[in-house]
Amino acid sequence: MAWSNDLSVGVRVLDEDHKKLVAMVNELYDAMKDGKGKETLGGILGRLTAYTVEHFDREERLFSQTSYPNAAAHRGEHEALKAQVSDIQRKYNAGSGISLTLETMNFLKSWLLNHIKGSDQKYSQHLNAHGFA
Ligand SMILES: [Fe+2]
Ligand SMILES: [Fe+2]
16 A cells, blocks of 8 residues: 555645554555564554554644534544554454454555545645645
């Protein structure tokens, strides 16, 4: 999966976050494909979870600062995604049966892309109009 301009949200710091998240999902995918051990995979998953939270917080701070009208719905999506990602992480670390499968990878990849395209890109105009670019 590659970051390309059609994923841009028009705010540099947030594009940088999204690029990092894409890179982490790719890193996880490669590590899984190479048969890396649980410690490696768990470590990447932990960083991915932490960075997801950090990134969502950054977006939400901008929503507050600019009184973004769709903030509540968007925050709701973040909450649901955070719960899903940390659930994957928790189950993986607990070793309770789930392995990092292609299915998990596809889930991570699609939430990231769908959320950026379906929700994040909707705030571009609003944030640009408030001086964030
Ligand atoms: Fe985002
Ligand atoms: Fe978002």
